[in-house]
Amino acid sequence: MSKLIKNLTIILSLTIGSYANANANSIDTLERERAKALNLVLDKNISIGDRKKNLQKSKMRLLDIERMTINSKDINKNPNYQTIKAFENFDLTFLVHTSLEKGKSLSITWLEEMGLTTVNLMNTRVTRK
Amino acid sequence: MKNINIKLFLIILSGSFYSVSSLANNNMVEWKPQIVEKMYILPPKHLNKVLNNDFNKSLLALNLQNTDNKIKDKIQKISELNSLLPGTSNEESMEIKHQIIINKKNYIKDMNDFLIMKKQKLNTKKIFFKKIQKNIKTNSSIGKASTKFLNNKNIAIKRAEKLNFKIIENSSYNISKQSKYFKQYQVNKDAMRKLKLAIEKHPMSNKNILSNDPKNKMEAIRNYVHNIETEIAVLDMKEQMIHYMAKIVVLDAMSLAENITFASENEKDIISTNFNDPVNIISIFTN
Numbered sequence: 088m089s090k091l092i093k094n095l096t097i098i099l100s101l102t103i104g105s106y107a108n109a110n111a112n113s114i115d116t117l118e119r120e121r122a123k124a125l126n127l128v129l130d131k132n133i134s135i136g137d138r139k140k141n142l143q144k145s146k147m148r149l150l151d152i153e154r155m156t157i158n159s160k161d162i163n164k165n166p167n168y169q170t171i172k173a174f175e176n177f178d179l180t181f182l183v184h185t186s187l188e189k190g191k192s193l194s195i196t197w198l199e200e201m202g203l204t205t206v207n208l209m210n211t212r213v214t215r216k
Numbered sequence: 217m218k219n220i221n222i223k224l225f226l227i228i229l230s231g232s233f234y235s236v237s238s239l240a241n242n243n244m245v246e247w248k249p250q251i252v253e254k255m256y257i258l259p260p261k262h263l264n265k266v267l268n269n270d271f272n273k274s275l276l277a278l279n280l281q282n283t284d285n286k287i288k289d290k291i292q293k294i295s296e297l298n299s300l301l302p303g304t305s306n307e308e309s310m311e312i313k314h315q316i317i318i319n320k321k322n323y324i325k326d327m328n329d330f331l332i333m334k335k336q337k338l339n340t341k342k343i344f345f346k347k348i349q350k351n352i353k354t355n356s357s358i359g360k361a362s363t364k365f366l367n368n369k370n371i372a373i374k375r376a377e378k379l380n381f382k383i384i385e386n387s388s389y390n391i392s393k394q395s396k397y398f399k400q401y402q403v404n405k406d407a408m409r410k411l412k413l414a415i416e417k418h419p420m421s422n423k424n425i426l427s428n429d430p431k432n433k434m435e436a437i438r439n440y441v442h443n444i445e446t447e448i449a450v451l452d453m454k455e456q457m458i459h460y461m462a463k464i465v466v467l468d469a470m471s472l473a474e475n476i477t478f479a480s481e482n483e484k485d486i487i488s489t490n491f492n493d494p495v496n497i498i499s500i501f502t503n
Binding site: 147150151153154155157158162163165166170171174175177181184187188 | 362364365366368369371372373375376378379382383395397398401
């Protein structure tokens with residue numbers, strides 16, 4: 088009996104897992120690539136040259152994935168919360184597109200979107216005094 | 217002997233009217249529209265045409281055609297027999313009347329079958345259109361919930377499209393050399409733009425307003441359902457007429473049976489004269 092329950096649980100979790108994967112596939116991939124790019128921006132242990140080279144590669148991949156996500160028709164059917172929020176915050180989700188629109192680098196675009204501008208940082212210093 | 221025959225005939229006749237509908241139901245072949253779900257997006261007028269074509273290929277349509285031919289045949293026979301009636305002897309006339317009643321009975325049975333089949337066709341059509349109505353309603357309710365998301369997505373697509381030129385121009389991205397996807401994306405987008413223009417310019421595109429607007433499509437389908445319901449109501453009335461016709465045939469049969477019985481009783485009276493009664497044999501003595 089317990090074996091049967093175990094088997095049923097495995098089958099059920101696999102089914103639910105595959106459904107969720109199919110539903111949020113493109114957004115998940117985008118989020119992973121975006122996290123890698125931001126990791127490169129914030130990584131202090133690599134040289135400036137390596138960062139530039141790796142970031143360029145990452146940006147290229149990210150640009151393609153962003154395009155694929157924007158044009159994907161699969162996500163139109165029953166979009167989950169993550170997908171809805173991603174499209175509500177275009178500037179933060181599609182970083183490469185936003186940086187191209189604004190004509191700024193990817194890192195500056197992200198920092199600005201997070202509210203970490205020079206003026207804001209200077210203001211925090213003033214208020215601490 | 218003749219009396220027994222008539223009685224049997226009457227019993228069979230009246231019995232057959234009661235079992236007409238059940239017999240018909242057993243012999244009927246159901247029509248299940250073989251229309252793929254993708255055709256549901258067709259404009260209602262085209263959908264109706266496709267549905268009618270599908271029906272014409274079905275067994276029910278074949279049965280309907282056969283029954284229609286049978287009915288025509290019966291009517292012809294009845295009118296032929298009616299034309300033979302004047303100028304015939306009493307016995308011949310009784311036989312012809314008997315044949316007329318049998319043909320009328322068969323006509324009523326076939327007509328009842330015909331009406332049931334027609335009703336079945338209309339009911340299947342009605343169920344089909346109701347299903348489409350339900351689909352449209354479900355789709356529109358899902359559509360309302362995801363409108364905000366789709367708006368955001370459309371804005372994102374427009375913003376991305378605006379950047380196409382900028383990406384090609386931007387030397388730091390040098391997309392045309394590095395991204396295979398972007399190259400294909402550009403080619404496909406151009407092709408799609410051309411196709412969209414062709415669709416807009418197509419003469420049927422303007423006529424196809426019904427399929428574009430779900431509200432109009434719903435209204436058109438509602439009209440079809442209304443028309444079908446009207447036809448079903450008319451068929452119900454025709455069924456009522458068939459019931460009255462059956463009653464008349466039964467009454468005719470009863471009248472014929474009575475006439476035959478009356479005639480045979482007269483014959484019996486002549487044959488079965490009681491010779492034991494002296495009153496009955498007076499003529500033998502007097503003549």
